[in-house]
Amino acid sequence: MNMYTIVLIAILVTMVLAVVRALRGPSVYDRVLAVNMFGTKTVLFLSVVAFLSGRRDFLDLALTYALINFVGVLAILVFVQRRFSVASSAKSED
Amino acid sequence: MTILFAVFLLSLLVIIAVAIIRAENLFVALMLTTIFSLLMATNFFILDAADVALTEAAIGAGITTVIFLGALALTSEHEKPFVAVPWLALPVVAVTAALLIFASFDNPRLGDPEAPIHQHVVPWYLEQTPKLVDIPNVVTAILGSFRAFDTLGEVFVIFAACIGVLFLLSARKPSETRCTAPASVGLSQHLIPKVAGRFILPFIILFGFYVQFHGDFGPGGGFQAGAIVATGLILFALLEGEERALRAFPRWIMMAMAAGGALLYALVGVAGIAMGGKFLDYSVLSSDPIAGQHLGILLIEAGVGITVCGSLLLIFHAFAARESF
Amino acid sequence: MNQVLDVLSWVLLSCGGFFILVGGIGALRMPSFYTRMHAASVTDTMASFLVIGGLILQAGWSLATVKLVAIILFLMLTSPTSSYAVANAALLSGMKPDTKFKANKGGRES
Amino acid sequence: MELLGYYNYWVFAVVLCLGLYTVITRNNLIKKLLGLSIFQSAVFLLYITMDKVDGGTAPIIQKGVSDPIFSNPLPQVLILTAIVVGVSTTALGLAIVVRIKESYGSIEEDDILARDSEL
Numbered sequence: 254m255n256m257y258t259i260v261l262i263a264i265l266v267t268m269v270l271a272v273v274r275a276l277r278g279p280s281v282y283d284r285v286l287a288v289n290m291f292g293t294k295t296v297l298f299l300s301v302v303a304f305l306s307g308r309r310d311f312l313d314l315a316l317t318y319a320l321i322n323f324v325g326v327l328a329i330l331v332f333v334q335r336r337f338s339v340a341s342s343a344k345s346e347d
Numbered sequence: 348m349t350i351l352f353a354v355f356l357l358s359l360l361v362i363i364a365v366a367i368i369r370a371e372n373l374f375v376a377l378m379l380t381t382i383f384s385l386l387m388a389t390n391f392f393i394l395d396a397a398d399v400a401l402t403e404a405a406i407g408a409g410i411t412t413v414i415f416l417g418a419l420a421l422t423s424e425h426e427k428p429f430v431a432v433p434w435l436a437l438p439v440v441a442v443t444a445a446l447l448i449f450a451s452f453d454n455p456r457l458g459d460p461e462a463p464i465h466q467h468v469v470p471w472y473l474e475q476t477p478k479l480v481d482i483p484n485v486v487t488a489i490l491g492s493f494r495a496f497d498t499l500g501e502v503f504v505i506f507a508a509c510i511g512v513l514f515l516l517s518a519r520k521p522s523e524t525r526c527t528a529p530a531s532v533g534l535s536q537h538l539i540p541k542v543a544g545r546f547i548l549p550f551i552i553l554f555g556f557y558v559q560f561h562g563d564f565g566p567g568g569g570f571q572a573g574a575i576v577a578t579g580l581i582l583f584a585l586l587e588g589e590e591r592a593l594r595a596f597p598r599w600i601m602m603a604m605a606a607g608g609a610l611l612y613a614l615v616g617v618a619g620i621a622m623g624g625k626f627l628d629y630s631v632l633s634s635d636p637i638a639g640q641h642l643g644i645l646l647i648e649a650g651v652g653i654t655v656c657g658s659l660l661l662i663f664h665a666f667a668a669r670e671s672f
Numbered sequence: 673m674n675q676v677l678d679v680l681s682w683v684l685l686s687c688g689g690f691f692i693l694v695g696g697i698g699a700l701r702m703p704s705f706y707t708r709m710h711a712a713s714v715t716d717t718m719a720s721f722l723v724i725g726g727l728i729l730q731a732g733w734s735l736a737t738v739k740l741v742a743i744i745l746f747l748m749l750t751s752p753t754s755s756y757a758v759a760n761a762a763l764l765s766g767m768k769p770d771t772k773f774k775a776n777k778g779g780r781e782s
Numbered sequence: 783m784e785l786l787g788y789y790n791y792w793v794f795a796v797v798l799c800l801g802l803y804t805v806i807t808r809n810n811l812i813k814k815l816l817g818l819s820i821f822q823s824a825v826f827l828l829y830i831t832m833d834k835v836d837g838g839t840a841p842i843i844q845k846g847v848s849d850p851i852f853s854n855p856l857p858q859v860l861i862l863t864a865i866v867v868g869v870s871t872t873a874l875g876l877a878i879v880v881r882i883k884e885s886y887g888s889i890e891e892d893d894i895l896a897r898d899s900e901l
Contacts, residue, residue: 263689267696282762309736319746325412326754333761395853397840418876426810447795456787458836485841501863508870515877543753
């Protein structure tokens with residue numbers, strides 16, 4: 254049993270846990286949290302697989318995710334903030 | 348071992364797809380779509396398609412989410428509860444699935460080297476790439492040189508889709524007192540994302556350029572690089588707000604990029620004709636055919652990257668600038 | 673020397689695997705949103721640090737090491753930032769942290 | 783083990799039909815677009831499944847590796863461009879949905895049809 258495989262299995266199990274959290278909710282933000290977790294796990298998964306398969310030049314992929322993944326989460330914050338401010342300004346107009 | 352991982356990830360994919368369909372809140376469905384895209388990228392990577400996985404990574408995690416969020420902000424995020432029993436749709440879909448699964452037994456199994464797809468033109472590509480084009484990444488060689496005409500079409504499709512979005516969303520709304528929604532300030536009041544984002548932004552752009560120019564040697568190329576650079580500039584718009592982003596990087600530059608990249612691509616093709624070859628034949632661009640190929644691929648990849656970056660940015664700003672009412 | 677590095681990297685990798693699992697279980701089992709986020713994000717940074725550290729020891733001096741160091745740096749920076757963003761979004765939308773400590777309700781988590 | 787070689791095709795079939803089902807049955811236009819992108823992803827999966835060769839690696843020629851087995855680069859080229867084209871066409875669809883919302887006040891298909899029949 255290769256050491257990489259053990260780490261991969263741990264990552265995969267955690268991916269399943271994150272998916273369960275994403276499916277169960279209960280709130281929307283639990284799901285966002287699960288997505289964020291899943292993204293980090295994907296970065297780790299891809300880097301370990303790059304080592305397992307012996308193609309280390311493919312770490313670019315993990316790097317892409319590490320850089321880009323949080324743009325989506327920041328967009329969610331902007332989205333929530335914008336909706337919130339629209340709602341509060343509509344309230345103040347009433 | 349890897350095949351077991353693949354089976355596992357594919358099963359997760361099906362579960363997530365079911366969950367997307369069942370989610371009644373579109374925001375939740377969108378979150379699940381992000382997980383779906385991450386899973387797709389991992390599967391592509393396991394199936395040896397590094398370039399495709401990189402594309403999915405560059406598009407799926409950032410840009411898709413951002414564009415869908417922009418559309419959700421302009422519409423509504425709640426789906427009406429689903430009441431009608433799909434008595435016709437269910438059997439139709441079930442029969443289609445059953446037929447596809449039945450037909451799958453005639454397909455070559457996964458990884459069969461004798462499969463017809465590996466027999467025709469592909470061995471020729473793999474053999475001739477070192478001789479004719481001489482770059483290590485065969486995917487880039489096919490994309491940029493052997494099937495450059497194909498790629499030209501794809502670039503123009505992206506350009507056309509971008510023009511369509513601009514047509515639909517740039518028009519003023521008819522007859523209405525626009526409610527003065529507070530101008531989007533972005534995250535300028537949040538210190539932590541601002542500092543971290545400003546730190547990471549140059550690295551995203553730099554990495555985009557690395558992917559652009561390293562595409563001949565490793566996974567990467569114009570499509571991925573354009574998406575990554577666009578994501579970086581979208582991050583800037585998220586951090587600083589619409590107004591400042593458009594002041595720093597005005598719309599006319601994006602339009603020039605979207606049009607100029609496609610134009611550059613086509614001009615390289617025309618240059619091939621002018622110098623005595625065929626359309627998109629790069630061998631005549633330089634006295635040495637291989638150097639000509641390198642030059643041609645460099646130029647058209649640059650064209651692809653510029654167009655993709657400009658188009659995606661224009662699409663993002665078209666959604667973000669249109670205020671909801 | 674190589675043996676030592678190998679053993680060290682295995683230790684780091686298995687610790688990383690352990691922390692990954694802990695974070696996953698915490699995100700699943702904790703009672704409220706903010707506690708779940710705490711479990712997930714704290715172990716996330718730790719676990720990725722350990723796993724990538726183990727891989728760096730395996731990689732030796734090469735381009736791969738540079739990329740791995742970059743991955744660690746970016747994860748260390750982006751992962752807390754996105755935790756901040758998620759928590760802030762939840763707070764903005766009116767989800768209040770549960771400040772009262774509920775002792776032994778239902779007898780599940782003590 | 784033999785049957786596992788077909789698992790990808792089954793997943794393709796199921797995911798494709800899930801996407802199709804969403805497009806047919808759901809009234810919400812954005813949900814339809816999500817279904818369409820699931821459908822699209824299933825097709826991507828089919829193409830990429832076909833590129834795999836046993837013992838192969840991604841088609842990037844490495845120095846010092848003699849007689850390498852490469853997976854098929856052609857489907858990869860097709861899908862690579864299709865992903866980027868897919869996101870731009872989805873954006874076009876979303877733009878149309880936004881305009882529909884602005885003139886009908888709803889993105890549910892039955893509401894829109896009801897509004898149309900009123901006219």
